[in-house]
Amino acid sequence: MPEGHSVRRLAQQFGDVFTGEALSVSSPQGRFAAGAALLDGHILTDSRAHGKHLFLHFDHAVVLHVHLGLYGAWDFGGDATFLGASSIGAPRKIGEREVFDDDGTAEYAGPPEPRGAVRVRLVSAHGWADLRGATTCAAITEAEAGAVLARLGPDPLRNQPEARTRFVTGVLSRKTPIAALLMDQKVIAGVGNVYRAEVLFRQGLDPWLPGNALQGSAAGLLWDDTAVLMADGVRDGRIITTPAGYWAEGAALPSGDDAHYVYKREGLPCRVCAAPVAITELAGRKLYWCPGCQQ
DNA sequence: GATTAATGCTAAA
DNA sequence: TTAGCCTTAATCT
Structure with missing residues (x-):
């Protein structure tokens, strides 16, 4: 898997390209249909990483909790606005191995047909993100997210006291x-x-x-x-x-x-x-x- | 084309 | 303790 550094980059990427945006949330694969319905249409307000856990906070106090496990990965795509918003070089994929598009000439024509088992798809006005192969993908409460954090040790990438x-x-x-x-x-x-x-x-x-x-x-x-x-x-x-x-x-x-x-x-x-x-x-x-x- | 291993964890047994 | 996730790249036949 992506170790902690990759998840930190993911949190940065979501913050860059989706924060403040209303997102259409779906589960093309179907396994996350109920959770997707809970999040659909809501605004992403915060994006955080702790260790290998990613937390996407929405405006109705529901949190999308993702752990990529051994081979989970997120794919991204979007228009010039979306690509320009990314501060980490706009990778097309962040997971076990990062992938960058070789050229920026392709026209953006909206999200592609889902390929493979896409557990979650997030779509904004300017771009999209697909999650595949994750160990954990759940819509949880802020309290539940806090409980996940509570069982994790300190993350060297965060400035936590002590x-x-x-x-x-x-x-x-x-x-x-x-x-x-x-x-x-x-x-x-x-x-x-x-x-x-x-x-x-x-x-x-x-x-x-x-x-x-x-x-x-x-x-x-x-x-x-x-x-x-x-x-x-x-x-x-x-x-x-x-x-x-x-x-x-x-x-x-x-x-x-x-x-x-x-x-x-x-x-x-x-x-x-x-x-x-x-x-x-x-x-x-x-x-x-x-x-x-x-x- | 088939098989294996991989930066990991959860839940079932 | 083991299966499962269900992807990807490298190695095999």
């Missing part, structure tokens, strides 16, 4: 391996398998180190580095954890192969110590790490 302290305390109070704690959305919201592997490498932490065995300062630095990486991800629209020295000569951005230290690099030599990058299954997910650097 966020860093809450993370450090959460880590130090548990004996669970740090690699598992980073994936626990109650401990820190928005980190997925890529950021987990990369930030542990960058901090030189053994993935199996129990949370309560970390130094408080190490846990704090882990939070700080995660926050930096995720903010970069919001800016870039992708996860890049290596510095320019590891990219092709003169490249402004790395190729996919050069963007990470360990993620999906099992068996390849570590970029720092040349030991083979290891892969292990941990709680049903693949964990990539360098046995040389992370001890």
